Amino acid sequence: MQNNLPTRKIIHVxxxxxxxxxxxxDNPELKGKAIAVGGAGARGVISAASYEARMFGVRSAMSGRLAIKLCPELIFVKTNFERYKEISKQIRNIFLDYTDLVEPLSLDEAYLDVTVNKIGMPSATLLAQTIRTRIYNEVGLTASAGISINKFIAKIASDYNKPNGQKTVNPEDVLQFLEELDIKKFYGVGKVTAEKMYQRGIFTGKDLKLKSLDYLNEHFGKSGYFYYQVVRGIHNSEVKPNRIRKSLAAERTFSENLSSEIFMLEKLEQIAEEVSKRLNKNKVAGKTITLKIKYSDFTLQTRSKTIPYFVSEKAIILETAKDLLYQDTLSNSVRLLGISLSNLNTDSKNTKTEEKKVINVQLKFEF
Structure with a gap:
């Protein structure tokens, strides 16, 4: 490892x-069975699948219709976000017993900076094991974890020994770990980017590392610098306990495709009302309104407009969304509409900029 890198002990749970x-x-009769959350009905989309269902190829974001073809015995259950939030809070309270530096990514995952922790445990590996054991004993669920020197590597590592496992990438092993890694496993490299890299002879971290910064910038734009850094183990993003919300949205998938704009306006009003409620509940407002349109052939289109002031009122959101809907002709019937607000008044560029300092922690590490 390069000695001038900020070195931390990060756990991704x-x-x-x-x-x-x-x-x-919550329903012991479902244990050991193939189940899918959401997704019921001809137009349903699966939110999550049990490991028993995954053995048949069932995955999140898959249509319920396809899932039932893959797994005829699949059991569908309804989403219950209030319950998920309740359990997520219990898990987060366990995290906070060990460190205040907890950055939730969603209800089911978070980063923990345990470089200096509340119980003085020198081993991040043992601490991750302790946390996972407590989650199982006190909540009744299993968790996996990745442990390493930064968030990027910890997140990749957490996927290695799922379910109910963990992996540690020690400081001295980071560069080899990244060089041997399949490029599609790099966090932030999606299917399209992976295919683009494959076409350019980039299949592993080692292949990526051989490419110059100029080459990566030329072929991957703004992401080029990110790829150049992370493959060298450089990722200085700190664990931020209070993550700033960047956008807020609501959307609806329809039971039947809509081809009439009159029916779409009715749906847009419902969506605008939901967005407004969420904005007011979170006490935020935004300047950029984006209309999301998914057509019956699953192609996706977004149309955006930025206004000169922050808004959270349903009427303004709805009128702007209407303008965006009429901005151009629709290329097909519509299966989904969504509205999001970004450029929020919580964005750092909209508030007083504070100087950030990178602290290089010089410690003898025991992972």
């Missing part, structure tokens, strides 16, 4: 098939 596991825990 990821609950195993969270929504599905909660359903199985």
């Amino acid at each position: 990821d609950m195993d098939a969270f929504y599905a596991s909660v359903a199985q825990m």
Whole structure:
């Protein structure tokens, strides 16, 4: 490792098939069975699948229709976000017993900076094991964890020994770990980017590392610098306990495709009302309103407009969304509409900029 890098002890905790596991825990008759959360009905989309269902190829974001073809015995259960939030809070309270530096990514995963922790445990590996054991004993669910020197590597590592496992990438092993890693496993490299890299002979971290910064910038734009840094183990993003919300949205998938704009306006009003409620509940407002349109052939289109002032009122959101809907002709019938507000008044660029300092922790590390 390069000695001038900020070195931290980061744990990424990821609950195993969270929504599905909660359903199985609350209803013992579902344990050991292939279940999917959401997704019921001809137009349903699956939010989560149990590991028993995953053995048949069932995955989140898959249509319920396809899932039932893959697994005829699949059991569908309804989402229960209030229950998920309740359990997520219990898990977060366990995290806080060990460190205040907890950055939730969602209800079922979070980063923990345990470089200096509340119980003085020198080993991040043992601490991750302790946390996972407590979650199982006190909540009744299993979790997996990744442990390393930064958030990027910890997140990759947490996926290695799922479910109910963990992996530590020690400081001295980071560079080799990244060089041997399949490029599609790099966090932030999606299917499209992976295919683009494959076409350019980039299959592993080692291949990526051989490319110059100029080459990566030329072919991958703004992401080029990010790829150049992380493959060298450089990722200085700190664990931020109070993550700033960047956007807020609501959307609806329709039971039948809509081809009439009159029916779409009715749905947009409902969506705008939901967005407004969420904005007011979170005491935020935004300047950029984006209309999301998913067509019957699953192609996706977004249309955005930025206004000169912050808004959270339903009427303004709805009128702007209407303008965006009429901005251009629709290319097909519509299966989903969504509205999001970004450029919020919580964004750092909209508030007083504070100087950030990178602290290089010089400690003898025991992972």
